[in-house]
Amino acid sequence: xxxxxxxxxxxxxxxxxxxxxxxxFNVEAGTICGLIGPNGAGKTTLFNCIAGYYKPSKGEIFFxxxxxxxxxxxxxxxxxxxxxxxxxxxxxxxxxxxxIMVGAFLHHSRASEAxxxxxxxxxxxxxxxxxxxxxxxxxxGSKKRLEIARALAxxxxxxxxxxxxSGLTSTEIHEMLEMIRRLRDKGxxxxxxxxxxxxxxxxxxxxxxxxxxEKIAEGQPQSIVHNQEVITAYLGEKFVxxxxxxxxxxxxxxxxxxGDTP
Amino acid sequence: xxxxxxQDCRQKKPRFIPWLALVLALALLPIIxxxxxNFLSHVLVMILLNASMAQAWNIIGGYAGQISFGHSVFFGxxxxxxxxxxxxxxxxxxxxxxxxxxxxCVVALIIGYPTFRLKGHYFAIATFAIVEVFNRLFMIWDxxxxxxxxxxxxxxxxWRNFTWSRTKVGYYYGALxxxxxxxxxxxxxxxxxxxxxxxxxxxxxxxAESLGVNSRRYKLLAMALSAAMAAFCGAFFAQYNYRVDxxxxxxxxxxxxxxxxxILGGIGTLWGPLLGAAILIxxxxxxxxxxxRLGPGIDLIIFGIIIIxxxxxxxxxxxxxxxxxxxxxxxxxxxxxxxxxxxNRLKGHLGGKQ
Numbered sequence: 066x067x068x069x070x071x072x073x074x075x076x077x078x079x080x081x082x083x084x085x086x087x088x089x090f091n092v093e094a095g096t097i098c099g100l101i102g103p104n105g106a107g108k109t110t111l112f113n114c115i116a117g118y119y120k121p122s123k124g125e126i127f128f129x130x131x132x133x134x135x136x137x138x139x140x141x142x143x144x145x146x147x148x149x150x151x152x153x154x155x156x157x158x159x160x161x162x163x164x165i166m167v168g169a170f171l172h173h174s175r176a177s178e179a180x181x182x183x184x185x186x187x188x189x190x191x192x193x194x195x196x197x198x199x200x201x202x203x204x205x206g207s208k209k210r211l212e213i214a215r216a217l218a219x220x221x222x223x224x225x226x227x228x229x230x231s232g233l234t235s236t237e238i239h240e241m242l243e244m245i246r247r248l249r250d251k252g253x254x255x256x257x258x259x260x261x262x263x264x265x266x267x268x269x270x271x272x273x274x275x276x277x278x279e280k281i282a283e284g285q286p287q288s289i290v291h292n293q294e295v296i297t298a299y300l301g302e303k304f305v306x307x308x309x310x311x312x313x314x315x316x317x318x319x320x321x322x323x324g325d326t327p
Numbered sequence: 328x329x330x331x332x333x334q335d336c337r338q339k340k341p342r343f344i345p346w347l348a349l350v351l352a353l354a355l356l357p358i359i360x361x362x363x364x365n366f367l368s369h370v371l372v373m374i375l376l377n378a379s380m381a382q383a384w385n386i387i388g389g390y391a392g393q394i395s396f397g398h399s400v401f402f403g404x405x406x407x408x409x410x411x412x413x414x415x416x417x418x419x420x421x422x423x424x425x426x427x428x429x430x431x432c433v434v435a436l437i438i439g440y441p442t443f444r445l446k447g448h449y450f451a452i453a454t455f456a457i458v459e460v461f462n463r464l465f466m467i468w469d470x471x472x473x474x475x476x477x478x479x480x481x482x483x484x485x486w487r488n489f490t491w492s493r494t495k496v497g498y499y500y501g502a503l504x505x506x507x508x509x510x511x512x513x514x515x516x517x518x519x520x521x522x523x524x525x526x527x528x529x530x531x532x533x534x535a536e537s538l539g540v541n542s543r544r545y546k547l548l549a550m551a552l553s554a555a556m557a558a559f560c561g562a563f564f565a566q567y568n569y570r571v572d573x574x575x576x577x578x579x580x581x582x583x584x585x586x587x588x589x590i591l592g593g594i595g596t597l598w599g600p601l602l603g604a605a606i607l608i609x610x611x612x613x614x615x616x617x618x619x620r621l622g623p624g625i626d627l628i629i630f631g632i633i634i635i636x637x638x639x640x641x642x643x644x645x646x647x648x649x650x651x652x653x654x655x656x657x658x659x660x661x662x663x664x665x666x667x668x669x670x671n672r673l674k675g676h677l678g679g680k681q
Contacts, residue, residue, distance in 0.1 A: 116537065118533075137536070137541075138533075138536040138537055139536045139538075139539050139540055139541045139542070142536075142537060142538060142539035143539050147537070147538075148537050150533075150534070150537070154531050154533060154534040155530075155531075155534075156526070156527055156530035156531055156534060156535075157530055157531075158526075158530055158595075159526055159527070159530060163523065163526075166523055167523050167524065167526075167527040167535065167538050167540070168538040168539070170520045170523055170524065171538065171539035174520050176518055176519055176520070176523075179520070179523075215534075215538060216537070216538075218538075219538055219539055
């Protein structure tokens with residue numbers, strides 16, 4: 066009955082700076098949950114709390130009913146949460162396949178088995194042709210896919226994607242979205258931070274919106290798009306007033322035709 | 328899944344035949360009689376010993392990327408272990424060698440445990456410091472002979488005492504065993520989980536941890552293994568020189584040897600330490616022998632110049648140079664191929680979607 070991931074009243078402070086204040090939400094198994102919010106809203110900080118890079122100042126995080134807040138990152142990965150990094154961190158001097166193998170070694174100690182898993186993840190993420198290239202030489206789109214492939218190799222039940230879509234060309238975005246959908250169909254729960262709204266709206270089952278470290282909305286994508294508070298947080302009060310006058314909702318200046326029709 | 332697509336990602340298994348051939352060739356050298364002259368055999372023994380030392384260092388310094396300047400301490404502990412067993416306890420050097428290696432492990436863990444938690448260069452600095460600490464300690468420690476050190480008595484030749492007074496062939500095989508042991512360990516490690524984890528830690532500790540690597544534990548393991556292997560080399564060194572004193576083994580000079588041979592040959596590569604030793608040791612021994620009248624330390628001057636040139640032009644060492652020689656044109660062709668293949672495949676995939 067309980068959700069796969071439960072975040073309960075998490076507060077994260079750096080000195081006096083409050084990055085996240087009293088954030089709570091659940092991620093249900095088998096869904097894609099989007100975590101959105103303007104720059105500096107505390108999304109990545111929350112991610113780092115879940116993945117064990119920070120210990121929350123207050124509050125607790127539960128995964129499959131077990132408390133994981135306070136555990137070191139490698140322990141959390143072992144429990145089945147894998148993450149990617151917003152700023153890609155390839156193991157540069159190692160080949161792409163070797164990068165993924167490092168992840169695969171978590172549950173498979175033998176190199177031949179780890180290689181098999183790695184090759185499977187390689188193909189899942191459209192990286193087959195780069196297998197023996199040094200990871201540092203990949204173009205950015207492939208590096209982002211490598212982040213995911215590597216995380217997948219640890220065989221997670223929850224995948225944390227930190228802005229995997231931003232910085233990609235529109236072709237690469239479509240491919241990435243397709244890939245994420247495929248992962249969900251394989252039964253992997255996904256929590257993704259993103260600030261490209263058009264990308265996340267058609268994909269996510271639920272969306273959580275953070276602003277200035279606080280959760281301001283949670284719900285299905287359609288309801289979020291029309292949420293007054295969310296629009297204000299993203300576009301500012303002036304714009305909202307102007308928009309209301311024109312009686313027109315939506316992020317027209319973001320420029321994608323099909324973003325608002327999920 | 329179509330198997331053919333994966334042929335590109337070659338199975339990178341350690342190739343056994345060349346390794347076996349190398350070991351056999353080295354083992355046959357004395358039998359063929361190539362190393363009759365004592366000086367040449369001395370040079371060969373030193374190459375094998377130094378290659379082993381550098382390889383021991385390579386585990387933590389090259390693969391795990393944690394630069395240690397303290398390996399002369401582990402080396403020294405091993406040397407004193409063997410020497411103490413022979414001179415004071417009057418037994419064979421082997422138990423002393425084992426105990427020395429264990430103590431070296433403990434010392435390595437004591438240095439590593441607090442410093443591996445910290446980011447940055449604290450580990451390197453700490454290893455610097457312990458060289459001085461141990462040097463002074465052994466200088467004033469009477470049980471192990473203080474500044475005079477330990478001198479071996481005259482013993483019967485043979486494996487039991489690990490002593491040969493007439494020819495160096497015995498030592499040569501001793502060094503070869505050491506070499507095969509350490510290189511085999513690293514060779515196996517390189518293609519196993521342990522090696523992958525160490526490389527991952529070197530390339531990015533945060534990434535490694537996100538993939539479930541307990542970085543501190545693996546660094547400590549690597550450090551302990553490296554220290555034990557360095558201690559074995561030290562034990563051999565004491566046996567070979569028939570004596571040991573603090574300045575012989577416990578010095579920054581000796582520590583730098585571990586580091587520089589590996590850097591010259593190619594840090595973090597299997598064959599780098601052997602290449603580095605094969606170039607540097609003859610250079611050192613022959614300049615000492617033939618250019619000695621120019622003053623002491625001439626070998627170190629040449630050594631220094633080589634290292635500076637290497638850092639300037641090929642930081643990946645001799646292995647880097649060899650790699651460049653092997654595949655510049657080949658690499659270009661391959662790159663353009665994979666790009667076009669990737670593009671075609673992407674197009675195909677997207678075409679199907681839209």
